Amino acid sequence: MNESAPSDKLPSRGSLTRRRLLAASAGAALAVPLGGTAWAQASITDVDVAIVGGGAAGIAAARKIAESGRSYVLLEAGPKLGGRARTDTAFGQVFDLGAGSFGSGGGLAAAADAGKLPTTALPSGRRLFIDGREARAGRYDAFTAALGRARRDILAAADGGKDPAASTMLTAPGEWSATVAALIGPLSCGRALAELSSLDLSLRHVPPDDTTSPIGVGAVLESLGAWLSTQTHAQVTLITNAGRMHTLSLAGQRSQIRARAVILAVPAAVVAAGAIRFNPPLPPRLAGAFRAVPSGALEQVAFQLPGNPLQLEADENVLAKVSGDTAPALLRGRVNGSDLHVLTFGGAAAREIGEKGEAAARRLARSFLDTAFGHAHGEGVTEVACSRWTSDPLIRGAIAAALPGQGAQRRLFAEPVQSRILLAGEYTATNDWGTLNGAWDSGEIAAEKALRLVSAGPA
Numbered sequence: 001m002n003e004s005a006p007s008d009k010l011p012s013r014g015s016l017t018r019r020r021l022l023a024a025s026a027g028a029a030l031a032v033p034l035g036g037t038a039w040a041q042a043s044i045t046d047v048d049v050a051i052v053g054g055g056a057a058g059i060a061a062a063r064k065i066a067e068s069g070r071s072y073v074l075l076e077a078g079p080k081l082g083g084r085a086r087t088d089t090a091f092g093q094v095f096d097l098g099a100g101s102f103g104s105g106g107g108l109a110a111a112a113d114a115g116k117l118p119t120t121a122l123p124s125g126r127r128l129f130i131d132g133r134e135a136r137a138g139r140y141d142a143f144t145a146a147l148g149r150a151r152r153d154i155l156a157a158a159d160g161g162k163d164p165a166a167s168t169m170l171t172a173p174g175e176w177s178a179t180v181a182a183l184i185g186p187l188s189c190g191r192a193l194a195e196l197s198s199l200d201l202s203l204r205h206v207p208p209d210d211t212t213s214p215i216g217v218g219a220v221l222e223s224l225g226a227w228l229s230t231q232t233h234a235q236v237t238l239i240t241n242a243g244r245m246h247t248l249s250l251a252g253q254r255s256q257i258r259a260r261a262v263i264l265a266v267p268a269a270v271v272a273a274g275a276i277r278f279n280p281p282l283p284p285r286l287a288g289a290f291r292a293v294p295s296g297a298l299e300q301v302a303f304q305l306p307g308n309p310l311q312l313e314a315d316e317n318v319l320a321k322v323s324g325d326t327a328p329a330l331l332r333g334r335v336n337g338s339d340l341h342v343l344t345f346g347g348a349a350a351r352e353i354g355e356k357g358e359a360a361a362r363r364l365a366r367s368f369l370d371t372a373f374g375h376a377h378g379e380g381v382t383e384v385a386c387s388r389w390t391s392d393p394l395i396r397g398a399i400a401a402a403l404p405g406q407g408a409q410r411r412l413f414a415e416p417v418q419s420r421i422l423l424a425g426e427y428t429a430t431n432d433w434g435t436l437n438g439a440w441d442s443g444e445i446a447a448e449k450a451l452r453l454v455s456a457g458p459a
């Protein structure tokens, strides 16, 4: 093993572009064959930093390590980069089933800008519909007041040093209480307020998502990672503390990666489910913290409505007053000015879509449109495309949100594990958890810590 020797090549199953090859050869360490010369045979590759998981956090981390000139590899279990930001092209149109927008003030927007990737501003605010009609101005005001009151009530729990279920904090019933509860709970965090920590919610400060991209947010992330030294179809199954380095084993491969620092950027639910084993095991306190932030469910349903029957501007967001048995949803209408619309469901409805797929998605979308817009608009929904994040074994849910009483657990994710494993991902952010920007920043922070570790350690 020679940790500092220059490499002739770093293994990658994807095609290496010229820039990627340059990045790989500039920083990569030597691949050491064990009893054979081909990568297909058992081998060990040494790198300074191994990054596990190629979503926003993993891509941001890998870019920082690449810029430093240190050797690294980005290991992604799926076929491509992007994680929970995935651009689809069903119906011959570009749209996202997953994160479809982000805040313009964060690191992701700056990286997209520097990479000359196209972004567009989203309309501010959202329209409010009640029983088939748009709300009048007075009812907008009443809704906004109810939302503000609910947020203040939740903040009060944190100020009081307690962490009850967020539902117990909403004390003022009114015509908007069910809609406000759906917006803060299932539609934002994927779970009902009764299953959410008020402390965790009160610490969450997310600037509005005001930016999207005409090529799709998933495609933006893929482009930002396109030049990185990446191995796709590389599912890490075991991380072993091997003294001065950690060894990573991959599913279906005899080859191993040895790294002086590991950035673990997979969803919290993947770790909580034991899909990656650790030797020695994770400390019980940290394992408990992973169980304290289970994933909520968010799923999206895309469909076309030609001729703009809902009379929406491009990319308008619509919220409808919760009514009867109809599952609440958020609508992004006329994506990029097209005929395509995307509904986001949360909580129980999202879990049903995750389990049953398109039949459930179509039924829920039709019911929502009939209730929100009236005039049997639901009949216009014929074909649908939907996400199934909850049943994807590499994701296992939407975003990690703390259970009541467990809001303080999230800060444990800032500590290094076994001195060399750094955690990154949306769930590690304390203020903007559950967002692309939170994930991106967490990747950059983990990369800075990894570089400090690698610089300080023995050569």
Ligand SMILES: Cc1cc2nc3c(=O)[nH]c(=O)nc-3n(C[C@H](O)[C@H](O)[C@H](O)COP(=O)(O)OP(=O)(O)OC[C@H]3O[C@@H](n4cnc5c(N)ncnc54)[C@H](O)[C@@H]3O)c2cc1C
Residues within 6 Å of the ligand: 052, 053, 054, 055, 056, 057, 058, 075, 076, 077, 078, 081, 082, 083, 084, 085, 097, 098, 099, 100, 101, 102, 103, 209, 234, 235, 236, 237, 265, 266, 267, 270, 275, 276, 298, 299, 300, 344, 387, 389, 394, 395, 397, 398, 399, 424, 425, 426, 427, 433, 434, 435, 436, 437, 439
């Ligand atoms: C329906 C939906 C809508 C959303 N909308 C928005 C939005 O509009 N704006 C916003 O800011 N956020 C949104 N989010 C949240 C946002 O998508 C996430 O916060 C963000 O994408 C998380 O990034 P990440 O890097 O932490 O994790 P991920 O993107 O999940 O990346 C983790 C990666 O790890 C890989 N992986 C898993 N196991 C292994 C393994 N064993 N070995 C190697 N790789 C592995 C996975 O395949 C995945 O690619 C939405 C989420 C959902 C589900």
